Amino acid sequence: MPLHDLVGGNAFYIGVTRRCSIAFPVLKGAQSGFVTAGHCGAKGMSTTGFNRVAQGVFQASDFPADDYAWVSVTPAWTATPAVDNGQGGTVPVAGAKPAIEGASVCRAGSTTDFHCGLIQQHDASIAYPQGTVFGLTRTTVCAEGGDSGGAFISADQAQGIASGGSGDCNLGGVTYFQPILEVLSAYGLELRTTAGNPPPPTTGTCTGYTSTYDGTLEAGKSAYQPQGLSYTTKITGLHAGCLDGPLGADLDLYLQKLIGATWQTVATADGPGPDEKIGYTGTAGRYRYKVGATAGSGAYTLGFSAP
Known part of the structure; x- marks a missing residue:
């Protein structure tokens, strides 16, 4: 065959x-x-x-x-x-680390091949006739009909899925992409990468969760997961989060929901040690986890599952 x-x-x-x-x-x-x-x-x-x-x-x-x-x-x-580079070759996909605003990013699509530009804004929205899409990233990369759904990549890191925009690749334009981490989390998917799949099994106390993210914190600092972004659930159900921190540190875990234009904390786990767990039944919406270091520093692992 x-x-x-x-x-x-x-x-x-x-x-x-x-x-x-x-x-x-x-x-x-x-x-x-x-x-x-x-x-x-x-x-x-x-x-x-x-x-x-x-x-x-x-x-x-x-x-x-x-x-x-x-x-x-x-x-x-x-x-x-x-990812097809438009010149008879490909760009390898090694991971999905989000690029910051101002970073270069390229798009591959079946109409206009490979074009590059800059990331302008995270967490943007665009109004289509069918309704508004939220949580997009705005770029200066051009696109045309048929490029929809294509790949946005920065160096060898997957960034997102081409959604839409304005202009064309003759005069230039603006295109938005849906961050890749959100769709992976929403559907329980693993990105195919050069590191091989499936990835090595997670070690530590936070095993068995749909999504797992690693990070490092200094005392008094905080970070948002997944990867500085958020995830969306369409139904009411259980949000389960597990934080595994370094011995001797005091880390806290917060589940936040976007209500209107404001992120509000809906569940908290702030015990005196490095390991925390959250179980929260919430309605459909956009969520994120905040990890904070009250004392101590070092690497942590966050595992979570969404409805």
Whole structure:
């Protein structure tokens, strides 16, 4: 049986004529697939690849409010840790560390290939006729029709999924992307990376959680997870968080929810030691974890699962 590679930025088709672009190949357990924009297709829709070979099925799709989806593929397609560079080669995908505002970022798409620019603003929003999408990142990278769903990458770090914008690649424009960490968290996916998949099992006390993040804190400092961003849940359910800190430190854990335009703490675990756990039943919305170091410093691990 001929095999075909999934590569970020490559085309895929929904139906006869509708075309979008792959963002990043992913794994869900042993199942291969890819993530793309939610407005590209609805759950249950079938896809064909750039070569019109039968490819996969949309397993989940969110749009508007968010703009992401994931597609599972047949065994004929292999998830690769790569993004098409528009010049006959690829850019490797080593991880998903978010880039700061002002950093360079590039987009791969099936209409206009590979273009680069700068990150202008995190946590931006854009109003579409179908509704407003929140939590996007604004860039100076151009895009055109068919580039939707494509890959945004900074060096070798996956950044997000092309959502939409204005302008074109002749005159220039503005394009927004959906941060990759949010869709991975929402659907319980693993990014296909050059480090290999699945990743090594987590050690320590915070095992068995859907998402795991590592960080380092100094006394009196705090950090937000996942990776300075947030995650969205569509249903009411249990938010379970687990913090594993260095021996001798005093770390605290806070679960925050975006209510209106303000982040409000909805659950707190602030015992005297380095390890904390939160269990909170919350309604649909956007959430994030705050990790604070009251005393001591060092590396920590945060594991969490969302509804």
